[in-house]
Amino acid sequence: MFNLRNRKGLAVAAILLGLTVSARAADERPLYASLGDTARAPIGWVEFCTENAAECKAGPSQPRDIVMTQAAWRDLIKVNRWVNETIKPMTDMDHWGVVEKWSIPTDGYGDCEDYVLLKRKMLIDAGWPREALLITVVRDKMGEGHAVLTVKSDKGEFILDNQNENVVAWTETGYRFVKRQSQSDQNVWVSLGDPRPAALTASARDH
Template identity: 80%
Template sequence: MFDFRGRGKGLALAAMLFGISAAAQAGEGRLLYASLGDTTRAPIGWVEFCADNAAQCQGAPLQPRDIVMSQAAWRDLVKVNRWVNETVKPLTDQEHWGVIEKWSLPSDGYGDCEDYVLLKRKMLMDAGWPRQALLITVVRDKKGEGHAVLTVKTDKGEFILDNQNENVLAWTETGYRFVKRQSQSDSNVWVSLGDTKPAVSTASAKD
């Protein structure tokens, strides 16, 4: 299920990557990274997921580490994002499990936004990406509803993998309000995120 090689033909890679990073060259570096706040409560879905999947929730503190965003790294992000979005079929936790909230790896091919995020994170970690740069993030979408995405922290800014968009976007381009995410040093510690006024979202409508 996790073999995504050979997918993603015809992707716009370098142009998109360096276009997104142009903000830094224009002196707008403040937009590259979300503002971190105080420690906050971890989502109950994450806590329960970790109780059943300890290997995915390493608690030992690590030094924060960002990805060096090369063209190869960008290709991997786009491939993983699109492959998971195309492979996993959307299904609410109520329909799937009969409960309001349950985070799980979508081993049966169905899941909601948190499950897409968990699979993308796992695939990248299995490929050798540091988990300190792969941060599960809670946002409010354009409708004000709770949503989960994966923030990838890089030397060129923070990029978002989202089941509602086949493209990988800079965090300021999503149209979301960022609420909280995992700490880089400890995946079981969550930090609040400063309120922002991001650009208009280009995300397509998809569960």
């Protein structure tokens, strides 16, 4: 078990982990899935923001991409692996007794969106711009709803995923992208051109 009382210490701990990582980042900059109309927020997001107002600062902001240096790349891999190895998968029904609940996994358990929320929080606490860290709903390789974190950079868009210890370009995930937060307003969600019906919930089974 762990908690996030010392949030800055948690972020620093993840950054300093002595993991062997690859500093490879894609040279090309593939275009992201086309942005569509405003989409409905995933089930659980509004309730999460009501309970965690500081994590969901309202209002428009200036879109920002991060500069993907080798140090930034290593940090992304460290945070992704640390959270994936530290948090144990548990469905919301088993965890909370409800079908869907978004939460920062302070007790060490969570499903896919909870992994995303912790990774996002750690990076923001470490000084990364929230405008470059976008919660994203996809359909995984089984066609089920799943949540990942999109990191927008000058080298392209990369995905932090609890189903993959590596950070990869969005085009390498094998997922179909449904919707994500707007880069100019985190409380606005936009569709990503997936022709199939958008998933209303991000979680499925033990994601």
